[in-house]
Amino acid sequence: MGEGTNKINNQIKRQLDILIATAFTTYKEWAAYRSHMAVSILVGPVFFLVQVFIWNAIYSTQSTVTGLTLNQMLVYFGIVSVINYLTYDSSDMDLQMLIRTGKFITFMLRPVSYFYYAMCQKIGHRVLALWVEFIPVYLLFLFVFKINLVPANLFWALISITLSFILVFLTNYCIGITGFWLTKTEGLRRAFQVLRDVCAGTLVPLTLFPDLMQKILFFMPFQFITYVPIRVFIGSYELAGIKMSIPEIVGLQAVFVVIMFFIYRLLWHLGTKRFTGVGA
Incomplete structure (x- = not known):
């Protein structure tokens, strides 16, 4: 029992050491080019200003839209902007580039899986972005x-944003895995990003869609990327006429993260069988 426990503790320590070393290295690497990241500071405010102009025009003829006042709508898009800075991910682009050039073969020979390595990189990158x-x-x-960007419940908001962070990584990573089948994935990546932004509630709140569309979106993973963290941040959840408490919707969000993890494992198992290292 003692020997087995020691092995587990050593394994956990090793994984933590890898995480810290990789995240810190990524942090230092990107910190040297932080001015490049700083340019993206304009993206959130510009996106928000566009929403201000649009929704001011819409609310000029009515006081509420799908039950939301102008102030609540602006809070919604303010949260969209800041959450995107925390969950941004480019693992799909990085992975498909490694596969296309054949450089991925070096990661197949390493004792650390590329999945874990990429996740550690994202953590370091987003710590800098913080x-x-x-x-x-x-x-x-x-x-x-x-x-007012103060969450209704900080604890649940942090958990939901963390789950969104993981879900964005998993979905993007699955798109990157398609590089095992496709020569280039830029078209698929862009199409997926548009679909994700529309279905996740990034462009408009999902409650603005017709009832049938809302019911479909409820059973898709996209709402858990943006819409759910925002509603958790606000302190209430409703979609397709379904109201859930914050712990319930966060628990459902965690379930979808687990589902996406198994989808990733299946795609990874099938994709790595096709890898030939061409271009290496």
Whole structure:
């Protein structure tokens, strides 16, 4: 029993050491080019300003839209902007590039799986984004735009955003895996990003869709990427006439993360069988 426990503890320590080393290395690498990341600070505010103009015009003739006031709608898009800084991911592009060039073969020979390595890289990258992108934009929204971005329950909001962080990585990674079958995945990646943004509630709240569409979206994983974290942040959840408590919807979000993990494992198993290392 003692020997087995020691092995488990050593394995956990090893994985944590890999995570810290990889995340820190990625952090330092991107910190050298933080001005490149800082440019993206403009993306959130510009996106938000566009929404301000659009929704001010819409609300000029009515006081609510699908039960949301103008202030609530602006809070919604303010949260969209800041959450995207925390969950951004490019693992799909990175993976397909390694596969296409044949350089992925070097990761197949390493003792650490590329999946874990890519996740550690994302953690390091987003830690840097926390102070380069997220905090400046958050303060801008809070003090300049006067948008209340304080979560109704910080605990559940952090859990939901963390699950969204993982789900974005898993879905993008699955798109990257298609590189084992496709020569280039840029077209698929772009199509998927558009579909994801529409179905996740990034462009418009999902409650604006027709009832039938809302019911379909309820059973798809996309809502758990953006819409659910936002509703958890606000403190209430409703879609397709279905109301759930915050713990219930976060629990369902966790279930979809597990489902996506098994989908990734299946695609990975099938995809690696096709890899020949051409171009290496």
